[in-house]
Amino acid sequence: MDLNSLPAHHNLVSVPPPSVAATHIHHRPYFYWGKESEFLFRGWPDSNSGMYALALVLVLTLAILTEFLSSLNLVRPGSSRVATVFFQSGIHAIRAGFGYLVILAVVSYNGGVFIAAVLGHAFGHAIFRGRSTKKETA
Numbered sequence: 001m002d003l004n005s006l007p008a009h010h011n012l013v014s015v016p017p018p019s020v021a022a023t024h025i026h027h028r029p030y031f032y033w034g035k036e037s038e039f040l041f042r043g044w045p046d047s048n049s050g051m052y053a054l055a056l057v058l059v060l061t062l063a064i065l066t067e068f069l070s071s072l073n074l075v076r077p078g079s080s081r082v083a084t085v086f087f088q089s090g091i092h093a094i095r096a097g098f099g100y101l102v103i104l105a106v107v108s109y110n111g112g113v114f115i116a117a118v119l120g121h122a123f124g125h126a127i128f129r130g131r132s133t134k135k136e137t138a
Helices: 049-071 081-106 111-133
Strands: 037-041 044-046
Touching: 037 049, 037 081, 037 111, 044 049, 049 081, 049 111, 081 111
Parallel strands: none
Antiparallel strands: 037 044
16 A cells, blocks of 8 residues: 555654644754753743752752762671662662753753753762772871
């Protein structure tokens, strides 16, 4: 059966145009600066300055928490191997979830979000992993 021979209303190839509501915020393939953004949740932070600032703080905090969870070593000597594996897997899953939320925010291509994510990872690394790189004095 040839698709071109079907009546127009049976054309399975055409895609309807996107609705106006779905295109009110344009996702750009390049970084842009401004509060007119939408990431992580539909309609948030939109163009509200206070919500945009809150969103930047959220991304910064998620990046810091990701670094914190990466630095945790809560396994006690003599712990059950099975319990240790499940506990470490749970911590890893939470860390991965936070990391993916940061990535999803960054792909909004908003320059402020990108800077918040990078600073959050840098601060988190300096705070939680920086002490592990210090040389111990005897």
